[in-house]
Amino acid sequence: MPLPKNFYDDVYKIVKKIPSGRVTSYGAIAEVLGAKGASRTVGYAMNKSHASPSIPAxxxxxxxxxxxxxxxxxxxNEMESLLNKEGIRVINNKIQNFQEIFWNPIIELQKDIETSEIEFPE
DNA sequence: CGGCTGACGATGA
DNA sequence: GTCATCGCCAGCC
Structure with missing residues (x-):
């Protein structure tokens, strides 16, 4: 229960919770895990998780x-196509209403944290 | 065990 | 406001 065994595993867990039509940032995920500066590591985790289709990277x-x-x-075009299917407008590799559809795990996962569904260090 | 990697982020010029 | 540089942490070689 203590600290997360696998940082990657936590990343995957959070990413899986991202609702359709919403997006988040690597830094936000890293911050939830208590490693704000590990934003790069979050991305690296995805790279290793590329084999997991369950993860909406x-x-x-x-x-x-x-x-x-x-x-x-x-x-x-895979990523852009998937986002478009979810109603997210992407132009020139950039999400237009990014700020509007941004899904903040720090706030959205508060419930999960209470239910111990997700654990994060202090 | 030491050093590099990396789908980022913030800061400075 | 845009471009360039440094730092960051956890995994992997």
Missing amino acids: HRVVNRAGLLTGKHHFGSI
């Missing part, structure tokens, strides 16, 4: 709303 973008990880999908 396309809903995770950088702070600027840019599809920085699109190049890592099967096809370059």
Whole structure:
């Protein structure tokens, strides 16, 4: 119960909770895990999780709303296509209403934290 | 065990 | 406001 065994596992868990039509940033996830500066590590976790289709990595973008990880999908248009299917408008690899559809795990996961569904260090 | 990696983020010029 | 640089932490070689 203490600290998360696998940082990656926590990342996946959070990413899976991202609702359709919403997006979040690597830094936000890292911050939830108590490692605000580990934003890069979060992205690296996705890279390793590319084999897990259950993880909507396309809903995770950088702070600027840019599809920085699109190049890592099967096809370059894969990520953008998935986002479009969810009603997210992407132009030139950038989410237009990023700020509006931004899904803040720090707030949304408060309930999960109470139910011990997600644990994070202090 | 030491060093590099990396789908980021913030700060400075 | 845009471009360039440093720092960050956890995993992997």
